[in-house]
Amino acid sequence: MTTNSVGCGAPVQSAPLPASVDLEKETVITGVVCSGEGDPVGGAYVRLLDATGEFTAEVVTSPEGQFRFFAAPGTWTLRALSRAGNADAKLTAGRGLNEVALSVIA
Numbered sequence: 266m267t268t269n270s271v272g273c274g275a276p277v278q279s280a281p282l283p284a285s286v287d288l289e290k291e292t293v294i295t296g297v298v299c300s301g302e303g304d305p306v307g308g309a310y311v312r313l314l315d316a317t318g319e320f321t322a323e324v325v326t327s328p329e330g331q332f333r334f335f336a337a338p339g340t341w342t343l344r345a346l347s348r349a350g351n352a353d354a355k356l357t358a359g360r361g362l363n364e365v366a367l368s369v370i371a
Contacts, residue, residue, distance in 0.1 A: 288361045294334040294341065296365035298326050300349045305330030306369060309347035316340040345369050 286293065294313070298306045307328035313321045316339060326332050326345075338359050345352045350369035 290360065292336050292338050292358050292360055292363065294336055294343070294356070294358050294363045294365065296332060296343075296367065297330040298332065298345045298347065298352070298367045298369060299330060301368060301370050303368075306345075306347050306349050309345050309349070309369065311367070312344040312346070314342040314344060318342065343367060 298309045298311060300306055305326075305328075307326055307330055309326045309330065309332075310323055311326060311332040311334075312323045313334050313336065315321050321336070321341075322334055324332050324334065326347075336358060340355070340357050343354045343356070343365055345367040347369050350371035352367040352369045354365050354367050356363060356365055
């Protein structure tokens with residue numbers, strides 16, 4: 266499933282950014298992984314793939330399903346892998362905060 270908006274039936278749950286982050290100069294990709302029922306999925310692996318599909322980074326979601334990457338502006342694919350299912354989302358990230366929700370399906 267692919268989505269570019271925060272939602273999943275759950276409220277936005279992004280963790281606060283550190284005070285040192287300058288959103289006018291940095292590109293932050295953040296979001297939440299949810300199950301098909303809209304529940305947050307903690308412990309999911311979220312991979313960041315570049316425009317060619319090459320692996321760039323991976324994080325594990327918080328108990329609330331939250332994740333965050335610091336990246337360069339550009340086209341990215343996010344891939345969530347979890348016991349609840351998997352999901353992909355493509356986005357074009359610019360400077361500032363870029364929020365994405367991934368709804369995983371078994």
